[in-house]
């Protein structure tokens with residue numbers, strides 16, 4: 001609760017206030033919270049000149065009605081919103097909230113809530129560096145502006161220098177806001193805007209001291225994501241010698257604008273909304289948002305609400321699926337009108353183990369120094385090989401390299417690693433196929449992980465030789481590792497809890513051990529327990545790191561196809577994504593290592609930028625199409641209005657059948673057969689006349705029919721429709737099954753693929 005100072009000069013209102021607090025306290029409603037309040041724009045009273053005036057007056061009228069005009073009570077306008085949503089946020093008691101609900105133009109209100117953050121070789125892995133393709137067609141994203149909603153930016157990073165950048169486009173309306181350790185000369189032709197929003201954090205706790213009151217990043221997350229999207233070329237960037245090379249963003253000539261909404265002191269929806277509101281007003285083309293709200297319906301999800309407004313303006317919103325995998329239904333941002341990105345692995349590993357007999361094994365380590373662990377005895381002994389006792393390990397610490405081998409329980413492996421750290425070994429080798437060991441990233445002792453496949457020869461050597469020795473080589477980088485990509489354990493899986501009828505995530509992009517810029521004030525590595533090391537570049541993992549890859553590709557597509565809608569760009573990304581890894585087998589699921597990944601983990605598959613440039617056909621959608629879906633969901637008029645802000649949409653044609661580039665059908669456990677019908681319309685964005693034939697891979701237990709089976713386009717931009725019928729007739733184990741529909745161009749190069757998922761309704 002906000003506490004006004006008690007050294008009041010006027011006794012009368014003071015008494016009144018005391019009484020009022022007392023009464024409220026008795027009723028248990030004196031507690032204040034920040035509420036986000038949606039208003040009806042069509043009811044704007046024209047006695048006011050601005051929306052802000054109207055909202056302020058709404059708040060003032062509650063204040064004067066109850067407490068007289070001399071007091072500053074809890075009612076405080078935090079933000080007015082006019083772009084991402086229509087309304088305001090304010091600090092209110094429950095009683096005051098009730099009064100707001102009765103005021104003119106009120107639509108809906110809900111409490112402010114916390115947001116969850118989803119914590120460069122990647123451009124080669126995505127084949128962007130070919131002599132033709134998307135980089136060239138888009139001129140590397142020149143003049144596209146990407147708004148990043150995040151933790152701020154470290155403007156001095158090499159990645160944000162503006163060498164080679166041209167003048168800022170005239171349409172840009174943003175600014176470089178001054179603040180703590182941040183002034184306007186820190187923006188340039190690359191970082192063209194930087195603003196910060198923390199009124200919501202302050203409203204939640206008026207005593208809070210904001211430790212970095214500016215757009216400067218103190219966490220590293222925003223610096224990393226924004227440099228992944230559009231960092232400039234930096235030669236010789238590496239993480240302590242690992243992943244060394246030219247660091248650059250996916251769209252190296254695009255512009256960046258940072259909207260800092262996450263502070264060490266808090267991260268709330270009202271600030272996130274304010275950041276997106278400003279980004280839309282400033283004129284960004286793409287919004288990248290590596291965070292989400294869990295467990296909220298679409299009409300109370302700030303990202304769903306704000307991204308609807310963005311989508312109307314043709315702004316592509318790219319978001320992270322979350323890090324709550326591998327269980328089904330853990331995803332956030334599964335919003336029908338934005339792009340939801342899952343995280344995959346990269347074909348890269350670091351470090352080698354060399355045995356005394358000359359055998360060389362490529363392993364995985366990120367120990368941040370060129371430690372000399374050479375020709376030391378290799379110790380393999382049953383008593384200590386579990387590596388689960390600091391006491392036992394300490395006894396042999398100085399004798400050589402310990403081979404740690406035991407259960408494959410990932411928790412145990414993590415503990416083993418900390419025991420090894422604590423015992424200060426000269427070196428250790430872990431045997432593990434647990435990707436989590438690598439996905440967690442950092443290593444603070446001179447250790448290496450090898451796979452169980454490589455383990456037998458090492459154990460055999462250690463057991464059979466009289467004096468086995470080994471060497472660990474650090475700061476080595478190997479690419480082309482197979483299989484890759486695989487979906488990571490942590491990447492959140494669909495179906496989307498907020499609406500399961502659209503297949504989410506949409507696509508997968510690199511998310512594990514991504515090298516990008518970092519803040520020099522936070523440790524990027526540790527050696528032992530006490531030595532902290534900083535680095536201008538860091539390897540981070542998460543769907544937070546996958547999302548900016550997709551945002552960068554969306555920026556390139558925006559540059560290459562300036563007229564395409566957000567739905568068309570998403571469609572191009574989905575229908576050209578690859579379901580195969582670099583062994584030409586289906587992408588694997590590291591959450592369930594024996595299985596291939598389902599589209600509920602990877603969507604259509606790994607993003608393929610060069611193919612997305614020229615998708616052949618696109619599945620487009622208008623804002624009204626999404627509203628038809630909201631109508632079919634039986635949302636109330638007010639719930640729809642919170643999202644659309646405008647009464648110009650109608651519910652004349654409610655429909656679940658959104659023109660989406662993928663299919664998902666659910667069946668009830670006990671039904672023997674179910675029929676689902678879908679109708680889709682594709683737009684020919686190829687060069688001219690073209691004929692496409694349908695090719696279906698049937699999901700097990702279902703029969704999918706497509707009609708017509710041939711689509712003949714006579715000219716560019718022609719639209720044709722087709723029907724899909726999915727007949728489910730019992731699949732023995734009630735499993736999720738999946739297949740696809742590919743429209744293959746006759747005598748041409750395009751193939752337009754849509755994943756199909758058939759799942760029991762029990763998983764929702």
Ligand SMILES: *[C@@H]1O[C@H](CO)[C@@H](O)[C@H](O)[C@H]1NC(C)=O
Nearest residue numbers: 003004005008070071072073
């Ligand atoms: C009341 O609010 C006004 C303007 O918002 C401010 O200038 C004033 O200091 C506040 N008074 C108190 C007692 O908080």
Ligand SMILES: *[C@@H]1O[C@H](CO)[C@@H](O)[C@H](O)[C@H]1NC(C)=O
Nearest residue numbers: 178181182183184185186187
């Ligand atoms: C901004 O800050 C930098 C570094 O502190 C300083 O060199 C520069 O002169 C400042 N620019 C302005 C316009 O104040």
Ligand SMILES: *[C@@H]1O[C@H](CO)[C@@H](O)[C@H](O)[C@H]1NC(C)=O
Nearest residue numbers: 113114115264265266267268
């Ligand atoms: C939101 O975060 C703050 C800390 O930033 C915490 O104190 C509060 O309990 C959180 N609220 C919820 C609902 O999780």
Ligand SMILES: *[C@@H]1O[C@H](CO)[C@@H](O)[C@H](O)[C@H]1NC(C)=O
Nearest residue numbers: 380381382383384392395396
């Ligand atoms: C292993 O442990 C047993 C019992 O604790 C002990 O007798 C034996 O000497 C140990 N072996 C080695 C190689 O340390």
Ligand SMILES: *[C@@H]1O[C@H](CO)[C@@H](O)[C@H](O)[C@H]1NC(C)=O
Nearest residue numbers: 595596732733734735736737
């Ligand atoms: C099918 O489901 C059963 C249990 O429901 C599970 O044990 C099995 O692994 C699943 N198979 C596949 C291929 O997903």
Ligand SMILES: *[C@@H]1O[C@H](CO)[C@@H](O)[C@H](O)[C@H]1NC(C)=O
Nearest residue numbers: 668669670734760761762763
């Ligand atoms: C349907 O099956 C799922 C798992 O197979 C189970 O969790 C769920 O309770 C079942 N629902 C009904 C209505 O039987």
